[in-house]
Amino acid sequence: MEELKQGNLKISEWAEEDRPREKLLLKGRSALSDAELIGILIGSGTVSLSAVDVAKLILKETGNDLNELARLSVTDLKKFRGIGEAKAITIVSALELGRRRKETEPAKRTKITCSEDVFHLMKPELLDLEHEQFWVVLLNRANFVLKKVFISSGGVSGTVADPKMIFKMALDNLSSGIILVHNHPSGNLKPSEADKQLTRKVKEAGALLEIPVLDHIIFTNDNYYSFADEGKL
Numbered sequence: 001m002e003e004l005k006q007g008n009l010k011i012s013e014w015a016e017e018d019r020p021r022e023k024l025l026l027k028g029r030s031a032l033s034d035a036e037l038i039g040i041l042i043g044s045g046t047v048s049l050s051a052v053d054v055a056k057l058i059l060k061e062t063g064n065d066l067n068e069l070a071r072l073s074v075t076d077l078k079k080f081r082g083i084g085e086a087k088a089i090t091i092v093s094a095l096e097l098g099r100r101r102k103e104t105e106p107a108k109r110t111k112i113t114c115s116e117d118v119f120h121l122m123k124p125e126l127l128d129l130e131h132e133q134f135w136v137v138l139l140n141r142a143n144f145v146l147k148k149v150f151i152s153s154g155g156v157s158g159t160v161a162d163p164k165m166i167f168k169m170a171l172d173n174l175s176s177g178i179i180l181v182h183n184h185p186s187g188n189l190k191p192s193e194a195d196k197q198l199t200r201k202v203k204e205a206g207a208l209l210e211i212p213v214l215d216h217i218i219f220t221n222d223n224y225y226s227f228a229d230e231g232k233l
Contacts, residue, residue: 020052034066035059041090046082054082070095110145112137115226118179118217121145126183126219134161134182138175139214146173163202170211178206180216189225191218191232199227 020036029037038055045051058080062068069091077088112118118137125135125148132154138146149169151161161182170178180202182195191199195218203213215233218225227233 041094042087112143115229119224122181122219129183130185136166137179138173139177141176163205177212177214179214183219187220
């Protein structure tokens with residue numbers, strides 16, 4: 001990829017404050033000014049102006065008000081020196097994403113406070129199934145649900161769950177705790193020996209990885225069994 005230039009200087013030769021991409025990587029996005037963030041969108045400047053300088057000129061014309069900047073069209077932005085159609089479209093698109101994010105309400109996250117919460121959480125996935133499935137509920141440190149993850153599917157009387165897959169999902173999602181869940185289509189709430197062995201195996205692995213297994217729920221259409229509630233965890 002061709003290196004961005006400021007005049008005849010390569011980006012690696014710019015002053016530190018003129019290298020917004022490196023600054024973002026080193027210090028985080030919050031450390032960048034509005035002009036630096038817009039400079040990253042612009043990508044390159046002109047012969048005499050860096051991308052950040054071009055961004056500063058645009059912000060100056062809009063009173064350093066991002067809301068005013070968001071009202072500019074592609075045609076409006078193309079009037080600025082160093083801004084062609086592609087760069088103008090990039091700026092308009094980025095600001096539109098910001099507007100949409102602002103208008104979108106964050107999804108309400110579910111907090112797990114007891115085994116019954118898990119039972120209700122998993123109803124949409126497991127209710128009325130005629131075969132066994134194994135799921136894991138990933139939690140953050142405050143026991144809010146990060147994600148429900150499908151692990152495996154089996155027959156009427158069993159399914160195999162690989163602890164490696166369970167903890168891969170937990171690690172990938174930076175989970176601080178997990179809850180195991182599988183269903184018994186027969187309606188039998190009693191855990192099998194295989195259920196007990198798997199619970200012990202996953203719990204031991206979780207202790208090593210500092211991702212505790214908080215519970216293992218056996219789900220049926222009408223009720224559930226909780227290893228934690230029964231003191232079997």
